[in-house]
Amino acid sequence: MSAAIPAPPARAARDRLLDAARTSFADKGFHGTTTRDIAAAAGMSPAAVYVHHRTKESLLHELSLEGHRATMASLDAAVHDCPDDAVALLHAWVTAFVTGHALGHTTARIVNYELEALTPEHRVEVELWRSRIQDSLIDILERGCHAGEFAVGDTHVAASAIAGMGVDVARWFRDDAGTAATDLAREFADLAVRMVRA
Amino acid sequence: MSAAIPAPPARAARDRLLDAARTSFADKGFHGTTTRDIAAAAGMSPAAVYVHHRTKESLLHELSLEGHRATMASLDAAVHDCPDDAVALLHAWVTAFVTGHALGHTTARIVNYELEALTPEHRVEVELWRSRIQDSLIDILERGCHAGEFAVGDTHVAASAIAGMGVDVARWFRDDAGTAATDLAREFADLAVRMVRA
Numbered sequence: 001m002s003a004a005i006p007a008p009p010a011r012a013a014r015d016r017l018l019d020a021a022r023t024s025f026a027d028k029g030f031h032g033t034t035t036r037d038i039a040a041a042a043g044m045s046p047a048a049v050y051v052h053h054r055t056k057e058s059l060l061h062e063l064s065l066e067g068h069r070a071t072m073a074s075l076d077a078a079v080h081d082c083p084d085d086a087v088a089l090l091h092a093w094v095t096a097f098v099t100g101h102a103l104g105h106t107t108a109r110i111v112n113y114e115l116e117a118l119t120p121e122h123r124v125e126v127e128l129w130r131s132r133i134q135d136s137l138i139d140i141l142e143r144g145c146h147a148g149e150f151a152v153g154d155t156h157v158a159a160s161a162i163a164g165m166g167v168d169v170a171r172w173f174r175d176d177a178g179t180a181a182t183d184l185a186r187e188f189a190d191l192a193v194r195m196v197r198a
Numbered sequence: 199m200s201a202a203i204p205a206p207p208a209r210a211a212r213d214r215l216l217d218a219a220r221t222s223f224a225d226k227g228f229h230g231t232t233t234r235d236i237a238a239a240a241g242m243s244p245a246a247v248y249v250h251h252r253t254k255e256s257l258l259h260e261l262s263l264e265g266h267r268a269t270m271a272s273l274d275a276a277v278h279d280c281p282d283d284a285v286a287l288l289h290a291w292v293t294a295f296v297t298g299h300a301l302g303h304t305t306a307r308i309v310n311y312e313l314e315a316l317t318p319e320h321r322v323e324v325e326l327w328r329s330r331i332q333d334s335l336i337d338i339l340e341r342g343c344h345a346g347e348f349a350v351g352d353t354h355v356a357a358s359a360i361a362g363m364g365v366d367v368a369r370w371f372r373d374d375a376g377t378a379a380t381d382l383a384r385e386f387a388d389l390a391v392r393m394v395r396a
């Protein structure tokens with residue numbers, strides 16, 4: 001029997017820094033946080049932070065990429081084994097999206113509210129992830145319209161409404177119990193289906 | 199013929215300060231803004247700001263009250279002359295709510311994202327306004343359910359979804375043309391009605 005393998009130090013420091021940045025940005029906003037705040041929250045010296053991230057924005061960039069990648073992965077997983085009908089796909093998509101925004105509400109607020117603090121280059125990169133997420137929803141809505149399951153005047157507007165009610169969950173949801181998040185997500189998914197069903 | 203009557207100086211200074219606080223909080227967040235930033239944006243000395251507002255939080259409090267009062271007033275006006283059926287009432291409510299969050303997106307982001315920066319006392323006061331707004335929506339949903347026009351499992355969940363898709367408009371809407379806001383608001387109102395209709 002082997003002992004549990006500890007994470008390599010570099011990985012541990014990286015995670016500690018991201019957690020510290022997440023907490024600090026959530027408490028005081030990106031502009032209200034100093035790299036010194038993040039160092040203190042991570043129990044590291046400012047110089048040690050600098051080894052990993054030259055700027056505060058680089059931490060925001062990493063949190064944003066990680067958040068968007070996780071969202072896309074959870075949506076891909078949710079629709080992967082779904083029956084091939086638009087109602088089931090939309091239900092699975094919304095359930096995963098709302099669950100993620102409820103349970104990951106802190107990261108979700110930061111990555112959605114601090115987009116303008118990214119450098120133009122990083123902003124473009126993050127917007128590509130956002131487009132992929134939005135397109136995966138529009139794609140389901142369009143498939144449903146073609147199949148006659150959905151009737152939607154403008155799939156982009158409907159996608160904004162459905163994604164919007166999901167994103168906004170991160171603003172107010174604070175019950176970290178998994179059950180409450182899943183129940184809410186399913187109810188939102190039911191409402192989203194009713195919104196577009198033919 | 200009389201010349202236009204200028205606003206009294208106290209009023210002008212108050213508005214200039216609120217505008218400066220709004221711009222500063224929107225750019226750098228509440229915690230990232232100093233009273234010195236606000237004074238500079240208002241073209242006033244920090245001492246002159248202090249005459250009107252002893253703290254930065256007092257400016258956030260005033261913006262929050264003003265924003266919530268304006269939202270409640272626009273919702274009251276929208277449903278006031280409405281035919282007395284739940285579909286028309288819900289449509290009018292959502293149209294006014296979304297139009298307000300689209301055109302007033304800067305204030306809406308501040309008052310929705312910076313709630314935790316209010317003092318506990320001011321937070322209670324602002325939450326009362328938020329409850330009145332939310333209750334006015336739940337009331338319409340319940341009337342619709344009683345009349346058999348709507349079929350909703352949980353009116354609080356449905357209200358969170360409908361209000362959420364409206365609040366989130368302030369996050370992404372940047373086209374300040376009135377027409378685009380009104381068109382979007384009507385489409386969201388159509389979707390909200392479909393979401394709950396029996």
